[in-house]
Amino acid sequence: MNIQLEKMKQKQECERRKRIAEEKHKEWVQKKREEERRERERKLSKEMAEKATKELEKMQLQEKAEVKYKEWLKKKRAEEAEKKKKEKEKEKEREAELQEKKARSEKIFKEWLQNARNKPRPVLNGYGFPHGKPTGLCFYYTYVVT
Secondary structure, three states: HHHHHHHHHHHHHHHHHHHHHHHHHHHHHHHHHHHHHHHHHHHHHHHHHHHHHHHHHHHHHHHHHHHHHHHHHHHHHHHHHHHHHHHHHHHHHHHHHHHHHHHHHHHHHHHHHHHHHHHOOOOOOOOHHHOOOOOOOOOOOOOOOO
């Protein structure tokens, strides 16, 4: 009986140890799952934070690019306006020069007309001689046809 009692105690002890081992195993598995869940959550939150940071950087970069583009566009329009202004000024200068040239040429033409009226008329039938008579050099082979 003693042996049976001892076997029974050993059996109970073995079962108790088994239960304790199972409980410890269950606790370990539960802790492990909890740890894995926390790790996943931490990774997820880290990814979300990185994603948000990237989005923010992207938006800031886009805003910067937009500002630079607006500045460039403003500068380009100012340059174009300046260019048009210079072209208009050049065109006005050309017009003024043309008007001046025209006025000068008209004045010179009028003066020429005045002078042309006052000049003596060449004598007709002069055959190239002043006043119809040979002067200066004597030409031997000159025949006057009358």
